[in-house]
Amino acid sequence: MTSTPTIPPLTGTITVDVPVERAFRTFTDAFGSWWPAEYHIGQADMATAILEPRESGRWYEQGTDGSECDWGRVLAWEPPRRLVVTWQINGQWQYDPDPAHASEIEVRFTADGPDQTTVTLEHRQLERLVDGQALRDGITSGGGWASLLEQFAKAATNQT
Amino acid sequence: MNTNGVDGLGLLGDPTRRAIFELLARHPCTVGELAQQLPITRSAVSQHLRVLKDGGLVVSQAQGTRRIYRLNPDGVTALRAYLDRVWAEALTAFGKAAQAAPLDPEQEDR
Numbered sequence: 354m355t356s357t358p359t360i361p362p363l364t365g366t367i368t369v370d371v372p373v374e375r376a377f378r379t380f381t382d383a384f385g386s387w388w389p390a391e392y393h394i395g396q397a398d399m400a401t402a403i404l405e406p407r408e409s410g411r412w413y414e415q416g417t418d419g420s421e422c423d424w425g426r427v428l429a430w431e432p433p434r435r436l437v438v439t440w441q442i443n444g445q446w447q448y449d450p451d452p453a454h455a456s457e458i459e460v461r462f463t464a465d466g467p468d469q470t471t472v473t474l475e476h477r478q479l480e481r482l483v484d485g486q487a488l489r490d491g492i493t494s495g496g497g498w499a500s501l502l503e504q505f506a507k508a509a510t511n512q513t
Numbered sequence: 514m515n516t517n518g519v520d521g522l523g524l525l526g527d528p529t530r531r532a533i534f535e536l537l538a539r540h541p542c543t544v545g546e547l548a549q550q551l552p553i554t555r556s557a558v559s560q561h562l563r564v565l566k567d568g569g570l571v572v573s574q575a576q577g578t579r580r581i582y583r584l585n586p587d588g589v590t591a592l593r594a595y596l597d598r599v600w601a602e603a604l605t606a607f608g609k610a611a612q613a614a615p616l617d618p619e620q621e622d623r
Contacts, residue, residue, distance in 0.1 A: 365600040369611040379611040387610035388603065472607070474600055 362477035369470050376470040377433035377462050381406055394442055395422040404438065406430065412438050423448040425455065436460045440476065454481050529553060530561045534584070537571060541583035 369376055379387070385401030393399035397416030402424070405411050410427040425439035439455035441448055449455075456478045463471045533547055544562065548555040562582055565571040573582045 363600055365604045367604040367608045369608045371611050376611050380607060383610060387606045389606060470611075472604065474604060476600060 360479040362475050362479070364476075365474045367472050368465065369472065370468055371470060372468055373462050373464040373470045374433045376472055377436070380460060380462075380472065381432070381436065393422070394424070394448065395420055406432075423450075425458075428457065429459075434462050436462075440482075442482075456482050527561070529557075530565060533558065533561050534565060534570060537582055537584050541581045543579050543581055547582070 371379070381404050384404045388402050390399045390401075393402070393414045393416075395414055395416045397418040397420050400415045400417045402414045403412070405427060408427055408430045410430065411423060412425045412427060413421050413423045415421055423441070425441045427436070427438050429435060429437035437457060437459045439452075440458055441450070441455045456476060459475045459477070461473045463473070465471055529551065532551060536542060536547055536550055544555050544558050547562075548558045551558065562571060562573070566573065566582075570585055571582055572585045573580050575581075
């Protein structure tokens with residue numbers, strides 16, 4: 354339906370000195386332990402974020418008050434090599450349940466050796482997030498994504 | 514977080530403005546082309562375009578005698594740049610966690 358121009362995907366990569374199984378488990382099971390808590394969409398402060406370990410699993414945050422907010426869901430669960438999840442947080446900072454508005458994140462875990470793993474991440478179909486949403490406006494006016502991501506980046510940078 | 518995005522909601526909260534925005538997302542248009550596709554007058558289209566332009570969503574460019582309106586490409590560029598930073602930082606945080614935190618001993622799928 355959407356004929357919004359395509360936005361090129363984002364990619365990132367990191368090499369860690371751990372076995373591929375451990376890299377995968379850290380990314381998934383321990384997701385809440387490394388994702389900066391400042392970056393969340395719920396009203397309440399974020400207690401943790403959870404990636405359910407199965408296809409069709411939920412990806413969501415849990416607030417300190419027990420509330421939950423969805424972020425996306427698991428499309429492919431292939432431990433320890435590959436993970437695909439949707440990112441359905443729209444420009445108004447809300448979970449958008451419409452699958453047509455879901456961008457995708459694919460994470461690949463490649464064993465370079467017994468104790469070294471390269472993790473490659475691709476965030477694609479970003480144009481689905483902007484379709485009919487105020488995303489661009491959020492960016493240009495300093496609200497929504499811009500502030501959110503700035504705060505996130507700051508938080509991530511300060512984390513050691 | 515104190516962000517609420519109310520301003521953004523206001524700009525695209527108007528159904529006609531949203532329709533214009535979505536038409537421009539498909540391809541750049543002149544005021545006349547937009548008016549042809551919408552049940553409003555050219556002057557109403559112009560008014561909405563002015564609001565979208567002031568809000569930074571839309572830019573215009575003169576082409577001969579015509580003025581072409583398009584979505585502000587910097588918006589998308591900014592989105593990408595931000596998300597790019599997000600993932601760079603998130604992966605760094607992940608890398609630290611992977612190498613630092615001993616996982617619970619049950620992690621044995623090898």
